[in-house]
Amino acid sequence: MPTYPPEPWHLAGQMLLSLWAVPRKDLPPLPTGVRPLAVAGRALMGAAWVRYEGDSVLRYNEVLCAVLVRDGLRPRVSITDIWVDSPPSMAGGRELWGIPKELAAFDFEPGAGRDGGVRARARTGAGELCAASFRLGGRLPGRWPVTYRVAQELEGRLVTSPVRSRSAVGPARAAWQVPPGSPMRVPADRPPLFSLALSDFRLTFGTRAPAPSGRTV
Template sequence: MSFPPEPWYLRGTLVLSVFRVPRRLVRDEHLPAGTRLITLAGNAFVAVAFVSYEPGGVLTYEELLVATPVWDRGAVAVSVPQIWVDSEASRLGGRELWAIPKQLARFGEGSSIAGVAVTGGVPLPGRWKVAGRVVQRLDGRDVRAHAAMSGRVRLVRAGWMFPVGGPLGYLTGRTPLVSLAMDDMRLTFGQAP
């Protein structure tokens, strides 16, 4: 199985919610040396996103990920402690290129990882853009990659279901601080050759 070279250009939609979680519950073995979670009053911030990458990008697949804001080399970055995809090419590429701990999963009704239902939607004006670094450690290897995303954003209500015994059980019963959806999302991930 092969995967596209970096950078990856992807298109699609996403739903993202941010949760406040006690620091002691948030994993950190994925952080490079010297990198630390950003915390406030003993809590970390955990973003959970479901992404559907659609035709028009280098790969087409679905993804569920957890991301945490971190301090790295004097700047804010993002790190991904948990992530699942339904594409072997994405799994291999994420691990080999950027040390992202992608695992294979099936999504849909009956998922043992998570489920989400989205309602409402208040569109925010314009096209939103965000860019920054993603920092990872996997199998003793530290990797820092660049990511840039843009799209049309809506504030939404997202109802997440995290099975108590599942890998995201530490989020069971928690209410998001904020939830948003991004349509016509464009993502560039990784360095140009």
């Protein structure tokens, strides 16, 4: 099994995110102990392409789907589908946090087309997972902080892991394509509610392990 860094992981890079309002009946299975955070029978589901680069503890590409859920009254995010092109990231995600990472190959075309947008594609040995194209707008002023917790099932129990990030934010327009039979459960048959580019983000995922008794760090 590939080795991976201990938590927390300090990461940096670029993210392209789309969000949909999805009927509860159409959601993927969720961990035991959480429920969709739904309004009028619809829950918020997101899909994102991520490139971890720069001084990230690991450098790799990723595509994922996640659902906004609640643990009691506490809002959480649960990752339902995710692929990466890094065996250490796959092993660490599964063993540290219960994130169901699989392996895939990625193609990115930054600046593709006259609009200066981004095109992305992911595939496995079984075929294409999904593709998307993004047309980017201008950035909003400042760098925007976001803090939340990811809820996953690990060894039969619900675990939550903190995420802290800060990034430049800008609007985007996106079109997603998912071929028939793909295991990627993004609702590509409808346009997203909205899409965002989270540029030059810095992110910390997970918590530092407690020091042994009698020692401080």
